[in-house]
Amino acid sequence: MELWRCICNTVHIMDAAGVQGGAGNSSTFREHLWDVLQHGKGRIGRWFTCFLVLAILTSVSILPLEFVEAFAPYHRTLLTLEVILTALFTVEYMSRIYASPSRLRYVFSFFGIIDFLAIAPFYVGLLGTQYFRVLRFARLLRLLKVARIEAEEAAMER
Numbered sequence: 001m002e003l004w005r006c007i008c009n010t011v012h013i014m015d016a017a018g019v020q021g022g023a024g025n026s027s028t029f030r031e032h033l034w035d036v037l038q039h040g041k042g043r044i045g046r047w048f049t050c051f052l053v054l055a056i057l058t059s060v061s062i063l064p065l066e067f068v069e070a071f072a073p074y075h076r077t078l079l080t081l082e083v084i085l086t087a088l089f090t091v092e093y094m095s096r097i098y099a100s101p102s103r104l105r106y107v108f109s110f111f112g113i114i115d116f117l118a119i120a121p122f123y124v125g126l127l128g129t130q131y132f133r134v135l136r137f138a139r140l141l142r143l144l145k146v147a148r149i150e151a152e153e154a155a156m157e158r
Contacts, residue, residue: 033099037092040149049149052092056146059085086122093119 035041040049062078065071071078093115100106107116 030099031101033095034101037096037099053146053149055085055088059089082122086119089115089119 036045036048040046059082062081066075066078066082096112096115097103097106106112
């Protein structure tokens with residue numbers, strides 16, 4: 001319940017900051033997509049931001065459950081959920097690269113690297129490395145994505 005209140009407050013803060021929907025006549029699809037993904041502009045942007053925060057928190061929450069013996073019967077379900085979330089984060093990362101005004105600048109930016117490092121352990125694990133369990137802890141870097149969202153909201157409040 002507290003999480004939901006936090007998400008709703010995020011939407012209200014964005015509303016109070018005057019973040020409006022729409023892309024204007026001169027905006028391209030990429031510019032509009034960038035505004036939605038990076039700045040949470042418009043109703044879609046606000047809902048996407050809320051959904052992304054929930055997805056990140058869900059992903060981080062299931063991490064310790066994978067190592068608890070009592071959850072062994074649910075391992076397949078947890079793995080399926082992780083695959084779905086990683087696919088979502090991968091689409092989000094690729095969309096940010098596509099929409100970015102400067103693609104290389106985004107890829108090598110602090111948050112671009114964090115976004116990459118948040119999904120990389122999953123794909124490295126597909127290679128069958130014996131260090132897969134250790135790499136899974138790198139998923140905690142997804143929490144830094146929440147930090148990016150928080151920083152963006154703080155900038156909008158000013």
